[in-house]
Amino acid sequence: MKQVAILQFPGTNCDLDTKYAFEKLGCSTTIVWHKDSSIPSNIDLVVVPGGFSYGDYLRSGAIAQFSPIMKAVVEYANAGGKVLGICNGFQILTEIGLLPGALKRNIGLHFISKFQTLKVINNNNTFLQKCNKDEVLNVPIAHADGNYYIDEVAFKALEENEQILLRYSNEKGEPIVVNGSVTSIAGVCNKSKNVFGLMPHPERALETILGSSDGIKMLEGLIA
């Protein structure tokens, strides 16, 4: 059975949804408090879940990056461990430098909360290996600071290394402007493809009766 560690900061609010999701997929989960200074042993995946760590004060994810547990997460990732950051978790991972770029205020300034179609850009990574390239997924988004920024030079590297995971798109898979992200980017990974971040919430797309179960094949890749 795969072991998943889910971090919890003051203000995290998707920890239990994430726990539910991975347990539904047959994993055993451990919630890890941000003041802990180590990741439990035998962990197959660390998830930095969504929410509003430290009330988004200063910048989203800015304060959380200095919690004791994050030092352990960086060590875990640098040793090749798999890390997934969802929404606020994505913001934390960019702030700490495990993922390139930064997330700014949405272009329309609104908090956007709705189902959103996404196009799979690259699936040659563990996260999206169960999805098809160019497949269109339907997954909820819920954020105010999801406007992904990266400078031109770093963007080129991102594209060349196939680090772009997902783009906001219409149902046909054509990119659309949702929050102002550079080329509609919704998720990226690091160069060695073991750290993943995305603004959409796959853990909220597990049941067809509640709108979509596309989140299952996304999360399944990480525990395959």
Place this chain on the structure above:
Amino acid sequence: MKAIVNIFLKEGVLDPQGKAIHHALDAMNFEGVEDVRMGKQIVLQLTSTNKEEALKEVEKMAEEILANTVIEDYTIELI
């Protein structure tokens, strides 16, 4: 001594909040505004009396946490 740290999005990085303020000013018929940038100001009360040391220390704070240098620039004023 006080350190005043001003943080703004870098030139060339679109500032959605500044843009919204600009639109509002236009809608209110305020004329002659060419561009609006919105930033934040952080005021630190320091114990140090050495300006040079204080500046170094505050620069370190700005680089490490106060600003995200991927998207933001900062200025430091000591008074």
